Amino acid sequence: MSQRTTFLMPGTSQLRARAAVLALGLGASAAVGAGVAVAADARANAVALPESAAAAVQQQAAAQAKAATAAQTKSKAAAKKAAAGKAAKPSAAKTAASWVDPVKKYKLSASFAQAGNLWSSTHSGQDFAVSSGTQVFATHGGTVVKAGGNGAGDGPAYGNAVVIKHSNGTYSQYAHLSRVHVKAGQAVKTGQRIALSGNTGNSSGPHLHFEIRTTPNYGTAVDPVAFLRTKGVRL
Template identity: 50%
Template sequence: MAFTRATGKHRRPSRMHRTTARAAGVAALATTGVIATVAATPALAAEPSVEDTGLTPVVSMGDSVAEQIDAQAAAQEQAALQKAAEQAARKKAAEQAKKAAELAKKEREAKERAAREAERKRLNAFVAPIAHSYVSTGYKTGGSLWSSGSHTGIDFHAASGTVVHAVGTGTVVSTGWGGSYGNQIVIRMADGMYTQYGHLSSIGVSVGQKVTPGQQIGLSGATGNVTGPHLHFEARTTSEYGSDIDPVAYLRNHGVNV
């Protein structure tokens, strides 16, 4: 027997038509996986799953199943939101850690630059060869005491055994007996000039040794051609006698108050 229904826009759809449409909607939901997990629930099993009409098997779904589907969808949405929030938090933490690391790096580099600058200034600084002393005989002072007819350096007042300092950064190029200079030390300075320290009672450095400003290199004395203990100091363009320049001007040009 064929089942038909009259056509017309004012005719209410038959129950078979409504049931078939609802079954199609349920089938569509089932394909998306939304109600796959609720099909075996007690609530679903308690309801008639198939209408025995002899026509088309139809799944019937009550309000409780719809509520479960809504709850599952809400839970999935909440999980997605939570996951997104966790990812955002991890990204923010990583950005903050990166900024902190960059800041720490900049601070470390600034400290290193400051330390290098301080060391550079220290190495470029000059000091007097005898602390808290004064020049007792000036440069180019004339007299028979000097073979050249004039003083080739300056004398610093100092008792025997007074500490003698390297006036700046340099390398020792000569030590030992220097004739009329007595025990002497010659240092090649970092600026290419040479300094000489004479009449020492003791030598505390050796050739090739690096020295820094203010470092003790020996003790003053009265060795060589002298009339009393003092330190003879020269500034030279070479390590040899006769290349002397004004030692007062040399020290003052490097910030030493002489």
């Protein structure tokens, strides 16, 4: 049998390896070239899109800014309204408390202008039936112009009494007191204790005789209940 002898040229394997590497390199170059082309296309598209994209972003930013401004305006308006409400409440409370009842826990008894044998003509004030020693309060702030026995100068029928002058030109009088805690010339505040109720003077039992006058003296009294109601006091 004949044998076929194959002769290899020295370095043939090396040449083949180099050829393979070259081919692989060319393929890689082609792939890289394709990638570069794709990237170039992407950059081209990126350059072409910003104008519309920027417009959309600007529109969105403008809408957000407008919404934020509207919310801020609404918040400021709500805060202003709340502050105005808070400022109004103390003012209303102050007005309601500017005049008060002269005594607490009472019953109304003899009324203004009521006829009877206890008075020379008709009753000059409003009586508040309370026990002796009940605290008597200034129905409104002012200055004491009369205080003491003998009706504080208006006669013994009133017993111990106090007269206070108020800034609106009216006077309040408190009579039949068991004890007086103020003196003429003293400034008093609304609701300040000025005396204790009693049964002094021309009195048929413990009570407070209360008057509203247009002068400090007897004979100028007006209906005290009607007057206090105009000041927000409900008797």
